[in-house]
Amino acid sequence: MRYLPLTDTDRGEMLAKIGASSIDDLFVDVPEEARLSGPIEGLPLHASEMAVEKHMRALSKKNLAAADAPFFLGAGAYRHHVPASVDHIIQRGEFLTAYTPYQPEIAQGTLQMLFEFQTQVARLYGCAVANASMYDGSTACWEAVAMAHRVTRRKRVVLSGALHPHYAEVVRTMAKFTDDEIADSRPSIQPQPDNSGLISRIDENTSCVVVQYPDILGRIPDLAEIAEAAHAKGALLIAVNTEPVALGAIKSPGELGADIVVGEGQSIGVGLQFGGPYLGLFAVRDPKHVRQMPGRLCGETTDAEGKRGFVLTLSTREQHIRREKATSNICTNSGLCALAFNVHMTLLGEKGLRQLAAENHRLACLAADRLAKVPGVSVLNGAFFNEFTVTIGGNARDAVRTLADKGILAGVSLSRLYPDSEGMDDALLVAVTETTTEEDIETLASALQEVLA
Amino acid sequence: MSNPNASGWKPEMTPSEDGLHNGPATVTGNRALMLEEPLLFEIGQLDETGVDLPEPRSDAPNRLGGFDRTDAIGLPALKEGEAVRHYTRLSRQNYAIDLGLFPLGSCTMKHNPRLNEKVARMPGFADVHPLQPTSTVGGALEVINELAHWLIELTGMHGVAMSPKAGAHGELCGILCIRAAHEARGDAREVILVPESAHGTNPATAAFAGYKVENIPATAEGRVDLEALKARLGPDVAGVMITNPNTCGLFERDMKAISDAVHAAGGYVYCDGANFNAIVGKVRPGDLGVDAMHINLHKTFSTPHGGGGPGSGPVVLSEALSPFGPLPFTAKTADGVVHLVEEENAAEFAHTQAFGRMTAFHGQMGMFTRALTYILSHGADGLKQVAEDAVLNANYILRSLEDLLDAPFGASGPCMHEALFSDAGFEGGLSTLDLAKGLIDEGYHPMTVYFPLVVHGAMLVEPTETESRHSLDQFIAAFRNVAERAKAGDEALKQAPYYAPRRRLDETQAARKPVLAWSDAE
Numbered sequence: 001m002r003y004l005p006l007t008d009t010d011r012g013e014m015l016a017k018i019g020a021s022s023i024d025d026l027f028v029d030v031p032e033e034a035r036l037s038g039p040i041e042g043l044p045l046h047a048s049e050m051a052v053e054k055h056m057r058a059l060s061k062k063n064l065a066a067a068d069a070p071f072f073l074g075a076g077a078y079r080h081h082v083p084a085s086v087d088h089i090i091q092r093g094e095f096l097t098a099y100t101p102y103q104p105e106i107a108q109g110t111l112q113m114l115f116e117f118q119t120q121v122a123r124l125y126g127c128a129v130a131n132a133s134m135y136d137g138s139t140a141c142w143e144a145v146a147m148a149h150r151v152t153r154r155k156r157v158v159l160s161g162a163l164h165p166h167y168a169e170v171v172r173t174m175a176k177f178t179d180d181e182i183a184d185s186r187p188s189i190q191p192q193p194d195n196s197g198l199i200s201r202i203d204e205n206t207s208c209v210v211v212q213y214p215d216i217l218g219r220i221p222d223l224a225e226i227a228e229a230a231h232a233k234g235a236l237l238i239a240v241n242t243e244p245v246a247l248g249a250i251k252s253p254g255e256l257g258a259d260i261v262v263g264e265g266q267s268i269g270v271g272l273q274f275g276g277p278y279l280g281l282f283a284v285r286d287p288k289h290v291r292q293m294p295g296r297l298c299g300e301t302t303d304a305e306g307k308r309g310f311v312l313t314l315s316t317r318e319q320h321i322r323r324e325k326a327t328s329n330i331c332t333n334s335g336l337c338a339l340a341f342n343v344h345m346t347l348l349g350e351k352g353l354r355q356l357a358a359e360n361h362r363l364a365c366l367a368a369d370r371l372a373k374v375p376g377v378s379v380l381n382g383a384f385f386n387e388f389t390v391t392i393g394g395n396a397r398d399a400v401r402t403l404a405d406k407g408i409l410a411g412v413s414l415s416r417l418y419p420d421s422e423g424m425d426d427a428l429l430v431a432v433t434e435t436t437t438e439e440d441i442e443t444l445a446s447a448l449q450e451v452l453a
Numbered sequence: 454m455s456n457p458n459a460s461g462w463k464p465e466m467t468p469s470e471d472g473l474h475n476g477p478a479t480v481t482g483n484r485a486l487m488l489e490e491p492l493l494f495e496i497g498q499l500d501e502t503g504v505d506l507p508e509p510r511s512d513a514p515n516r517l518g519g520f521d522r523t524d525a526i527g528l529p530a531l532k533e534g535e536a537v538r539h540y541t542r543l544s545r546q547n548y549a550i551d552l553g554l555f556p557l558g559s560c561t562m563k564h565n566p567r568l569n570e571k572v573a574r575m576p577g578f579a580d581v582h583p584l585q586p587t588s589t590v591g592g593a594l595e596v597i598n599e600l601a602h603w604l605i606e607l608t609g610m611h612g613v614a615m616s617p618k619a620g621a622h623g624e625l626c627g628i629l630c631i632r633a634a635h636e637a638r639g640d641a642r643e644v645i646l647v648p649e650s651a652h653g654t655n656p657a658t659a660a661f662a663g664y665k666v667e668n669i670p671a672t673a674e675g676r677v678d679l680e681a682l683k684a685r686l687g688p689d690v691a692g693v694m695i696t697n698p699n700t701c702g703l704f705e706r707d708m709k710a711i712s713d714a715v716h717a718a719g720g721y722v723y724c725d726g727a728n729f730n731a732i733v734g735k736v737r738p739g740d741l742g743v744d745a746m747h748i749n750l751h752k753t754f755s756t757p758h759g760g761g762g763p764g765s766g767p768v769v770l771s772e773a774l775s776p777f778g779p780l781p782f783t784a785k786t787a788d789g790v791v792h793l794v795e796e797e798n799a800a801e802f803a804h805t806q807a808f809g810r811m812t813a814f815h816g817q818m819g820m821f822t823r824a825l826t827y828i829l830s831h832g833a834d835g836l837k838q839v840a841e842d843a844v845l846n847a848n849y850i851l852r853s854l855e856d857l858l859d860a861p862f863g864a865s866g867p868c869m870h871e872a873l874f875s876d877a878g879f880e881g882g883l884s885t886l887d888l889a890k891g892l893i894d895e896g897y898h899p900m901t902v903y904f905p906l907v908v909h910g911a912m913l914v915e916p917t918e919t920e921s922r923h924s925l926d927q928f929i930a931a932f933r934n935v936a937e938r939a940k941a942g943d944e945a946l947k948q949a950p951y952y953a954p955r956r957r958l959d960e961t962q963a964a965r966k967p968v969l970a971w972s973d974a975e
Contacts (some may be wrong), residue, residue, distance in 0.1 A: 001835045003566055005921035006842050014849045014922065018867070023841045026848055026867040027735060029704035034740050039833035043606055046832035049568050056826055059599075060577030062592030064585065073582040076813055083504060085537050087574075090759075093551030094544035097565050099898070100761040104960075105953040106893055109547035110760035113540070116493045119970040123527045129969045135618035135763070138813035146661075166813035169796070173779070173809025177629060177663045220518045250520040264813075274593045275583030275814025276618065277763030290967065296761065301963035304948065304956040307482075313963040319621070319657035320904075324666040329657035331621040336759030343540055346493055349530020352502030354522075358509035365514040383518025404586040412584045419797030434506070 001046055066272060066409065070440035072367075074387045074431025075216065075412040076137065076164050076242040077275065078267045080356075081435055086269050086343045090336055100296075100332070104311045105303075110335065111310035114298035117342040124247050124345075125261040126254025127283035132296040132312075133333040134280025137264030138170045141210065141240050143282065143294045143328055144260045145171055148208035148236045149180060150292050150327070156205040158235075160198055161185035162215035164242060165417045171210070180207070186421055189389075189414075191382040193221040199229040206235040208260075213239050213253055214246055216417070217380065218387035218429065227257030236260060244268050244281070245433075246385040248350075248357030254285045261285070269344030270337050279337035291317060294328030356434060360386035364432040367441045371430065374449045380427070387431040389414070392452060396428040399451050408447050487954060490542040494971040497529025503536055527973070546954040547760070548898045554920050554928050558871040558901035558913025559652070559700055561730045561752035566830065569755065569823035578822045583814040587793055593818065594791040598783040600825045604748060604769055607836070608729075609739025612775035614768045615782055616816040620727060623747025623766025624658040624694075626779060626811055630745055630770060631692045631721045632662060633777040633808035640719065642691035648677050650701055650905040655694045655725060664691060671907055675701035675862040675873075679710055686718035692744070696725035698732065698869035700905040701862055702847065702913065712742025721745065721774065729753045730917070731844055731870035734837030744771040750817070754824035765820035776806045781815050842918035843870045846925060850914055853929045857936050861908050870917075876910025881942025885910035888939045890949040890957065895931035 006014075011023075020026055027035060039045065047055075066079050073079070090096065094109060101107030101114075114132045121130035134140040145157050157180050159168050168184065175182050183201050188194045193215055202209055209230045214220050227237045239253030241263035253261040265279035266272075282295060290297075291314065299313035319326040348356060364386045368379045376393035392399060396413035403410040411431065414424040432441070482489040515521070531539055548555070555562035573579060581590055601613045614630075617623035628645070635642050645659035646669050656666040669685065670678045677695060693715055697705045705711070712722045724738050724746040730753040732738075738746050750756045750765040758764075770778055781795045784802050793815065794802045831839060844867070851872035855863045859877035862868070876885045889899035889912075901913040916925060938946055950956065 001831065001838060003564055003830070003919055004835070004838055004842055005919065005924075006845070010922040011842075011845060014845055018845075018848045018852045020848070020867070023845065026841075026844050027704075029706050029866060029869075030732070030736050031706065031709065034709070034736050036735055036737070036837075039837055040606055040734060040737075041833075043603070043833035044829065046835040047829055049830070052826055052829045053568060053572065055829060056572045056596075056822065057575060059592040059595050060572075060575035062595065063577035063581050064589035065576035065580040066582060067576060067580050071582075073584055075584055077582055077584070079580075079582070083533070085533050089537065089540045089544075091570060092541065092544040094547040094549045095540075095760055096570075096757045097550035097555075097562075098547045098760040099555065099557055099560060099562060099758050103548070103889070103893065103899055104958045105890070105950050105955045106546075106548040106898060107760075108954050109543040109545065112490070112492065112543055112546075113760075115969075115971070119494065120528060122970045126524070132761070135622060136812060136814075139618065139622070139811075164813065166810065169810040170812060173629075173811065176809065177632060178661075179663070220520050222520075247522065248526075249522060250517055251522050252524070252526075255524060271579055272582050273579055274581045274590065274818035276812075276817040277765070277819050278814075290969065297967070297969055299963040300968040301959045303958045307955060309955040309958045311958050311960050311963045313960065313969075314967060316964075318653075320653040322657070323653045324656035324660035326653070326657040326660075329621045329625060329654050329661045330619075331654050332619045332762035332764045334763045335761030336757065337763055339540075339760065343536060345528060346497065346531050346536050346539070347503035347533065348528070349497060349502045350499055350526045350528040352504045352506055352530060353526070353528060355502065355506035355509060356504075358513065359507055361515070361517065362510065362513045365516055368516075381516075383516050383520070385517065401586050401588065404589050409582070409585055409589070416584060419795075 069407050069409045070443045071409045072411040072430045072432065072444060073409055075417060075429055076264060077272055078243055078431060078433055079272055079435050080267050080433050082269055082271055082344060083347050086340050089343050090340050095339055101312060104309065108309060111298050113339055113342050115300065115310050117338045118298060120342065120345045121281050122283050124244060125283045126252025127261055127285045128287045129290050130281065130283035131293055132298050133338040134282050134295055134330065135334060136276065136278040136280045137242055138167045140262040140280035140282045141167045142170050142174045144238045144262045145208060145210065147260060147292050147294060148238060151289060152207045152234065152236060154205050154207035155179060156181045156183060156207060158183045158201045158206050158209045160211040162187040162193055162217055163210055163212045163240060164216050167240060187217060189380065189424060189427060191380055193219050195222060195225055199226060202229055202233050202235055204233055206233055208236040208238050210238045210240060213241055214385050217389040218384040219381050220250060220383045223253055223256035223258055238262065243386065245357050245360055248353035249361055249385060259285055265341050269340030277334060277337055279334045279341055292327060295330050296333050359434045363436050364388065366438065367430060367432045370441050370445045374445055376452050386433055387429060390428050390430060391426045392428055393426055394452050395425050402451050403447055406447060408444060410444055488542050490539060492971055494529055497531050499529050502530045503532045553897060554916060554924050555898045556900045556914045556916055558915040559727050561915060561917055563755055563917040564919035565755050565757045566827060569826045572826045573819050573822045578818065594783050594793055596821055596825055598785055598791045600821050601783060603828050604767055607733060608746060608769045609737030610769035611772040612770045612778055614770065614778040616779060616812050617747065617766040617768055618812055618817060619762060619764030620747055620749045620766045621654040621658060622811065623768045624654055625662060626768045627723045627745030627747060628658055628662045629808050630774040630777045631723065634721065634774055635691055637806060642689055644690045646682065646685060646690060646693040648695065650699055650907045651694060651696060652700060652725065659694065674865040675703050676705055677711060679707045682711060683714050686714060686720065688719065690718060690720050692721040692723055694723045694725060696727060698728045702868040702871040702873050703862060704869055708741040716742065727752060728870060731840055733840050734833060735840045744774050750820045750824040755827045756820045756823040763817060765817035777808050779809055779811050780807045839918050846916040846918060846920055847872050849925055850916055850929060854932060857933055871913050871915035873908060874912040875908050879939045881944060883939045883942060883946055885912055887946040887949065888935050891935035891938060891946045892931065893950040894952050895935060897928060897931060
């Protein structure tokens with residue numbers, strides 16, 4: 001077996017040194033009736049690298065890759081071009097096969113990278129401090145709600161109806177076990193987000209208001225207005241961003257008054273990967289909230305010779321020190337995805353990020369205008385960045401399936417996201433990025449016209 | 454024993470007064486291949502970019518609703534060559550499995566096969582969107598289902614929740630299944646029992662799920678005290694969280710009796726599967742009465758640790774808990790088609806009691822492809838050999854060091870996949886931390902230190918099955934050297950490491966005045 005270096009001679013000599021007559025002597029603490037005598041039946045035996053690769057390639061080929069189709073899906077996961085050097089760097093063995101940097105003298109590579117990453121995220125979000133990452137956007141969203149509970153000592157959570165339904169479902173699931181009370185609604189299918197409806201639900205018992213920016217329909221809510229209303233009642237505003245590229249074009253949530261900003265970082269460096277692993281981003285606007293944050297934090301310090309260095313810090317918040325009193329049970333971060341984000345953002349820089357955002361918006365405007373010319377189709381959004389909602393005057397989910405059969409990945413129907421909601425059947429969410437060509441847009445528009453005819 | 458230092462060269466252990474080792478200071482601060490690297494914010498350009506994108510057009514439409522970002526964001530860029538160099542230089546300041554034995558106990562730092570990386574990057578896995586019509590992702594769903602099948606068979610369980618994002622997330626999933634099962638029968642319970650030797654995530658998870666946590670003591674030989682556990686069971690106890698093999702590196706011999714007692718009292722058994730590598734293919738937790746167990750794919754099944762994640766923590770479930778597992782998951786019907794079971798079609802698959810959803814989308818697909826690749830490479834026979842070699846290597850280390858170091862449970866029999874030592878016998882005020890830092894100078898990442906808490910100055914060594922005998926012998930020689938110095942009270946150890954990119958870092962200063970982001974004012 002190519003990954004197991006011990007030879008039978010080694011095994012024999014090592015057993016002799018240990019004083020055991022056979023390997024079974026080392027499993028003597030396992031009750032005999034629970035010990036398996038041979039390989040588990042019904043499972044295949046070991047296979048060569050060539051054979052395994054062939055099997056996996058066959059499975060891979062049963063999927064339609066985004067690059068092989070006109071592609072318009074978003075809804076929390078976006079297809080962007082990732083520079084080749086990003087994937088090269090994250091495959092450096094010193095990054096790929098390192099552990100959590102608990103021995104900082106021999107983990108400065110990971111630690112300095114995390115310090116850079118935290119700074120990039122804080123600046124992107126308009127916040128003071130970002131952590132070293134969470135599992136993904138949806139779990140970061142729940143952790144923010146839990147943090148607001150700790151900060152305000154209140155339990156009533158107001159969710160915007162236009163929060164990604166998976167994120168809302170994660171919050172609802174977790175709240176069942178923590179006694180947080182969820183004030184919830186469905187998205188209103190209107191050109192503007194329903195800010196006044198949201199604000200009317202904030203009261204003196206509200207711990208936080210959770211608002212997606214841009215929202216699940218691609219609209220851009222006025223966070224400043226919501227922040228003011230939340231703060232007037234002593235509640236925190238949690239802003240959720242699922243498309244970090246947008247923040248190269250629209251104001252940061254921190255600037256607009258959000259107290260906790262969380263989101264999905266997958267767009268920068270990580271890739272689609274059928275939903276994971278992704279990269280949860282978590283930041284606070286006010287440094288006074290740092291000690292209530294979940295997750296790992298990297299901080300600057302000096303070594304015994306006075307040289308600058310980095311360590312994981314404020315770990316008295318964390319489970320390995322505080323056990324049942326920890327701010328979260330989270331243990332890992334999403335380290336390698338944070339590195340991918342860090343490298344991609346370093347290649348972009350502010351200038352590249354703004355260019356990337358502008359190109360996304362330009363192509364999205366083009367697509368919106370072109371689709372609006374298809375008979376029966378109209379664009380819902382007043383404002384949008386690179387994703388918008390269209391109503392097509394027919395069943396959007398059926399249209400998506402029909403178009404997929406023609407090799408076109410047309411977008412995400414709202415009824416895929418809200419299967420039990422009435423009145424959304426004809427709505428389709430369309431995302432456009434720099435990877436979308438004008439030809440792709442034309443292909444989608446004419447195919448949609450054909451399907452609807 | 455093979456020569457631990459083939460070149461015969463031996464550095465002086467005492468540094469000169471300026472803290473450098475026996476050479477002149479350099480103007481760069483570099484020491485040949487040990488290169489200092491500034492922060493991105495000190496070398497990047499704010500008005501440049503390392504990608505080629507079109508300049509924004511002045512006549513482009515703007516539908517941003519008046520929310521245009523006008524502030525300076527402050528994100529510097531490097532050109533590609535500079536970026537590759539920046540990160541390559543940083544990478545060289547990391548220890549990694551690719552550089553040497555990485556004996557972190559309970560972390561299972563085994564070789565990460567590169568075929569796994571190649572497969573995960575195939576376009577049909579890396580470049581598919583989680584919400585594509587299922588007709589276009591049949592192969593991806595088959596991967597999830599095939600891996601799920603392996604995990605169920607290897608553990609002898611009934612079902613598996615694939616979506617948890619890491620071990621701690623999986624623990625939470627298992628505990629929430631237990632809570633949902635009790636709630637479904639109108640049986641509110643409020644206590645979870647956790648052994649003293651448990652990892653900190655166990656009590657943190659139980660508390661996060663709304664339970665009170667109570668400790669159960671260990672016996673003198675490092676196992677759960679069955680009688681104490683039985684005495685505490687009652688109608689308020691929802692379940693126990695047991696790590697098996699446990700964090701002392703020992704198999705819980707009474708596991709079946711523990712499960713029987715907990716079940717008789719109406720509770721459920723959660724098993725922390727962090728140490729599954731020791732028993733994969735040899736023992737099935739389902740045969741021992743376990744109701745839920747998370748599997749760290751990044752430990753037992755070799756997906757890369759990546760400097761701290763991403764992990765992946767599927768949870769295998771007993772027949773009693775399976776109905777409560779979260780959405781989504783995959784199910785194969787008689788026609789051979791693999792379906793994605795989500796909120797909308799759960800009823801069609803008779804899964805109406807799910808406790809909810811733990812994450813957006815379907816789990817850590819990039820880790821599933823790697824883990825399945827690893828599992829298929831080994832097969833049922835190879836995985837059994839994995840456990841046997843992991844246990845053999847750990848016992849080899851235990852018996853090669855126990856004449857020198859105190860092994861608190863060494864006399865009671867063999868260990869499983871990791872060997873536990875204490876700091877008993879260290880002189881001159883030297884501690885486990887000093888020994889750990891001394892190992893760094895010998896070119897090794899230290900073992901897990903000060904865990905488990907039940908042993909003073911604990912040192913938990915897990916070599917894994919992917920180390921050769923030569924590699925083990927070199928490590929043992931290095932470890933013995935540092936241990937002998939600790940026992941002799943060698944003062945120089947207190948200042949170690951001398952040869953790492955950094956000397957000991959001031960963690961107190963970092964926590965007292967936290968600097969958590971770069972500030973341009975610096």
